[in-house]
Amino acid sequence: AQSVTQLDSHVSVSEGTPVLLRCNYSSSYSPSLFWYVQHPNKGLQLLLKYTSAATLVKGINGFEAEFKKSETSFHLTKPSAHMSDAAEYFCVVSDPRGGATNKLIFGTGTLLAVQP
């Protein structure tokens, strides 16, 4: 069975400092991995995705994540936090086999607070 574990439920950083949101995954197959962001009262937005190409994935708004198979990790980073980054972030895994449902399995989320 596939699953993701987000290691921190809350992360607080100061504006301009680096962001690290941690995620570990479990999958019987070579997984597809994603990070989504959810701002209050808004829909889920895809930040970036890993689908077995380059292990360092760049996303929108300066975020990037590195797929590390040996550590079964897919941590999300950003060099410098902005106030607008405050939101909830979800690490997500999906079964990449062709013809499958492609349903997404979400982690429990990390709430990122950015202090001025």
Place this chain on the structure above:
Amino acid sequence: DTGVSQNPRHKITKRGQNVTFRCDPISEHNRLYWYRQTLGQGPEFLTYFQNEAQLEKSRLLSDRFSAERPKGSFSTLEIQRTEQGDSAMYLCASSLDQRTFSNYGYTFGSGTRLTVV
């Protein structure tokens, strides 16, 4: 058509009443998904349609829940005899058939927030 549209945005209902939500996906997307998100949790898969066919249902989807996608376009999710535990955000998403996974693209709607009192 700029995205996935869900209506209503909010629904407050009394326990025991029936409710129905609607999702209008991106027009060229043949796959449609329903997810449920409870407070403090990530979204959980409920069900999935490929065109008009409902191909998978989660065990979370009790007999009180039913979903349809007539003609493979919009979808409705109905909850009968609502319970307080049904209070959640119900999210709809659509995508193209991703057999090659070359462009894995889900688009989520903003959701319908259900409160059962």
